[in-house]
Amino acid sequence: MSRVPILSLASVEKVYKTGHHALKGVSLEVHQGELFALLGPNGAGKTTLIGIVTGLVKKTSGTVLVSGIDIDRDPARARAHVGLVPQELSTDMFETVWDTLCFSRGLFGKPKNPEKLEEILRDLSLYDKKNAKIMTLSGGMKRRVLIAKALCHEPSLLFLDEPTAGVDVELRRDMWKVVDRLRRGGMTIVLTTHYIEEAEQMADRVGVIHGGQIVLVEETSTLMKKLGQKKLFVELEEPLLALPEALASAGVELAAGGLKLIYTYDAKAEKAPLEPILRALDEAKVTLKDLQTKQSSLEEIFLNLLKGTNQS
Numbered sequence: 001m002s003r004v005p006i007l008s009l010a011s012v013e014k015v016y017k018t019g020h021h022a023l024k025g026v027s028l029e030v031h032q033g034e035l036f037a038l039l040g041p042n043g044a045g046k047t048t049l050i051g052i053v054t055g056l057v058k059k060t061s062g063t064v065l066v067s068g069i070d071i072d073r074d075p076a077r078a079r080a081h082v083g084l085v086p087q088e089l090s091t092d093m094f095e096t097v098w099d100t101l102c103f104s105r106g107l108f109g110k111p112k113n114p115e116k117l118e119e120i121l122r123d124l125s126l127y128d129k130k131n132a133k134i135m136t137l138s139g140g141m142k143r144r145v146l147i148a149k150a151l152c153h154e155p156s157l158l159f160l161d162e163p164t165a166g167v168d169v170e171l172r173r174d175m176w177k178v179v180d181r182l183r184r185g186g187m188t189i190v191l192t193t194h195y196i197e198e199a200e201q202m203a204d205r206v207g208v209i210h211g212g213q214i215v216l217v218e219e220t221s222t223l224m225k226k227l228g229q230k231k232l233f234v235e236l237e238e239p240l241l242a243l244p245e246a247l248a249s250a251g252v253e254l255a256a257g258g259l260k261l262i263y264t265y266d267a268k269a270e271k272a273p274l275e276p277i278l279r280a281l282d283e284a285k286v287t288l289k290d291l292q293t294k295q296s297s298l299e300e301i302f303l304n305l306l307k308g309t310n311q312s
């Protein structure tokens with residue numbers, strides 16, 4: 001994958017008039033042709049970040065470049081490089097699909113290009129519905145019209161703000177297919193989501209945002225490995241004063257004054273990672289009171305990351 005930056009944010013801050021500090025020193029790069037998922041809980045600052053890049057929200061400070069164009073220096077030209085499918089679905093229901101696209105393209109001062117619009121409709125399997133009024137379309141097709149609308153001025157970067165929030169499973173899979181096809185067509189895509197599964201299925205890289213801070217940016221495969229971590233908790237009848245060598249060298253930790261053992265392992269590993277631990281426990285002749293395993297959640301990863309950043 002090429003590493004040509006299409007979007008660069010440097011130290012972006014946003015403080016709303018209410019005094020709410022929605023973005024705290026956000027720096028981020030999105031590369032040409034990648035699908036980047038911005039993952040974070042409600043209120044993390046995802047829509048604020050998109051709003052800043054698309055000119056809907058005024059940043060407090062920092063720098064944003066879109067295709068190398070500074071949004072402060074040349075906002076109109078920078079904006080023309082960006083397509084946005086907003087979180088709130090809103091479009092004129094009484095218009096036809098075709099008129100909506102022509103109007104949207106016109107807003108960006110682009111010359112008419114019916115062939116291009118037809119190509120976009122075909123790519124989104126909407127060509128048959130060209131002359132249909134939007135209100136007559138199914139929910140899935142309405143969403144595709146919004147994508148078509150966001151693409152019709154030929155942007156180089158497409159934002160999808162929570163494209164599958166509040167939709168059923170079938171529609172979600174349909175959206176994934178549409179987005180995947182766009183990506184394979186070479187479009188650079190940033191989508192926001194609070195579904196870890198969505199990021200896992202689709203994204204090349206994932207950025208985790210929490211409390212207005214980017215707490216992690218990783219290749220999706222690396223992040224999923226971290227998410228695959230599980231913890232084994234072993235409660236003992238009698239406190240263990242020292243860990244047997246076999247357990248210590250495997251990374252087992254002693255807690256609760258020797259009454260608890262904690263072992264972190266990769267649940268997705270090929271070999272069953274618990275076997276040697278259980279064997280060592282058996283050999284140590286300890287009496288088990290209880291045994292429990294727990295999947296590390298995104299929430300826990302957030303918390304651990306935040307602890308690591310040493311900020312409030």
Ligand SMILES: Nc1ncnc2c1ncn2[C@@H]1O[C@H](COP(=O)(O)OP(=O)(O)O)[C@@H](O)[C@H]1O
Nearest residue numbers: 016018020022041042043044045046047048049
């Ligand atoms: N116009 C606004 N005025 C004041 N606070 C806002 C405004 N828009 C969003 N916020 C606050 O900023 C934070 C981030 O919001 P948002 O960017 O919408 O988060 P997300 O999209 O990740 O759910 C939230 O706490 C939200 O209440």
Ligand SMILES: [Mg+2]
Nearest residue numbers: 046047048087
């Ligand atoms: Mg949002």
